[in-house]
Amino acid sequence: MNIKKQFGEGLVTNNPVLVQQIGMCATMAITTTLFNGVGMGLSVLIILTCCNVVVSAIRKIIPGEIRLAIFVVVIAGFVTIVDLLLQAYIPALSSALGVFIPLIVVNCIIIGRAEAFCQKNKVSACFFDGIFQGLGYTCVLILMCVFREFVGSGKFGGGLIDITNGLRFTLDGTGSGIQIFPSEYGAAVMNRPFGGFITLGLLMAVMQYALKKNAKKKALAERAAAEAAADKEEDE
Amino acid sequence: MNGDTKKILRLTFILFVICAITAGILGVVNEVTKDTIYMQKNAKTIAAYSAVLKSDRYDPVEFDSEAFPTIDEVSKADNGSGYVVKTTFPGSQSTITMVVGVDNDLKCTGISIVEHGETSGLGANAASTAEVGVNFRAQFVGQGEDIALSSGGGSIQALTGATQTSTSVTNATATAITVVKSILG
Numbered sequence: 001m002n003i004k005k006q007f008g009e010g011l012v013t014n015n016p017v018l019v020q021q022i023g024m025c026a027t028m029a030i031t032t033t034l035f036n037g038v039g040m041g042l043s044v045l046i047i048l049t050c051c052n053v054v055v056s057a058i059r060k061i062i063p064g065e066i067r068l069a070i071f072v073v074v075i076a077g078f079v080t081i082v083d084l085l086l087q088a089y090i091p092a093l094s095s096a097l098g099v100f101i102p103l104i105v106v107n108c109i110i111i112g113r114a115e116a117f118c119q120k121n122k123v124s125a126c127f128f129d130g131i132f133q134g135l136g137y138t139c140v141l142i143l144m145c146v147f148r149e150f151v152g153s154g155k156f157g158g159g160l161i162d163i164t165n166g167l168r169f170t171l172d173g174t175g176s177g178i179q180i181f182p183s184e185y186g187a188a189v190m191n192r193p194f195g196g197f198i199t200l201g202l203l204m205a206v207m208q209y210a211l212k213k214n215a216k217k218k219a220l221a222e223r224a225a226a227e228a229a230a231d232k233e234e235d236e
Numbered sequence: 237m238n239g240d241t242k243k244i245l246r247l248t249f250i251l252f253v254i255c256a257i258t259a260g261i262l263g264v265v266n267e268v269t270k271d272t273i274y275m276q277k278n279a280k281t282i283a284a285y286s287a288v289l290k291s292d293r294y295d296p297v298e299f300d301s302e303a304f305p306t307i308d309e310v311s312k313a314d315n316g317s318g319y320v321v322k323t324t325f326p327g328s329q330s331t332i333t334m335v336v337g338v339d340n341d342l343k344c345t346g347i348s349i350v351e352h353g354e355t356s357g358l359g360a361n362a363a364s365t366a367e368v369g370v371n372f373r374a375q376f377v378g379q380g381e382d383i384a385l386s387s388g389g390g391s392i393q394a395l396t397g398a399t400q401t402s403t404s405v406t407n408a409t410a411t412a413i414t415v416v417k418s419i420l421g
Binding site: 066089 | 246247250251254255258261262265266269272273276277
């Protein structure tokens, strides 16, 4: 396993949300402001990386029969730790994401990666897998937040960016965001879960299109190379 | 002991160990974050409470809610300096919600009006941050259970044009002190 390949897989070719299509529930529910998206993405990234490392480290001592129970205990442990830390130090994020932080316990991304990847791979590979899959998840959340916030209320960076006293970043969710066009012209439907479905659908379509096109190009290039090689043989 | 029992015992043991380790770690994290989370959750209440009686933490205490229907909550200051009483009572226009600090000698340590609907410029002065409001509320500090308006034999000067609001606030403070007395009693 090389890191570069894992990076590409996490962000694009095996993106957890757009390609593996796991962990989509929270994706649609919380992507209303950039603050939520970044916060949720980073929370999942941290939990996923920790769980991957621990699951990988104990993979040889856990019996196959009870592996799922053990995964759930490990995941629940880390989720609770992150939940407590958020409540203590970033209460605005904790109240904005609400039940979706505890619900990371049942987020398929984490148990999915534990089952599909960490059981069979070394700790270092699992560490990078956690980071890259987490980044892939965060990127999708950010894309969805930016799109939904812009179309829904004409804003960019709600909660995270504050421009009332010059441009600055806020970590307590109080930033008003940059108003690009008046919010009354926004399509309010985008702020609803329904808008989340549409956005996710569009993103997936774009992703599949790009992946298919890429695969076709690769196939064409391979065929051209094969033909060229065949021509060369004939010439000789 | 046959093979199956042995296997089940082994699985149970492994699962138990992992659960125990997880629980231990969670215990530590909980211990570390407990106080901060408490402060965050009660930041607003604490801000209002500490304006009348300084403490880092306030723990609600039991009181006779039938005898004192206007009292919402009585909390004991964690540092032992006294009690904070939250009370909602009728003013001249609508209800007033007020926080009263009472020390262990049953003297008022200050009042803070959290919510009200009094007439702007008259009764609303009781809650105002302007000099008139600050001076009005400052009179309550150090008053005991016998607190009364100057017209009723006490030393509280009523707000101009807001006798009713002044009376309600004064009486509510007296009630707050009485409820603390009943708890200490």
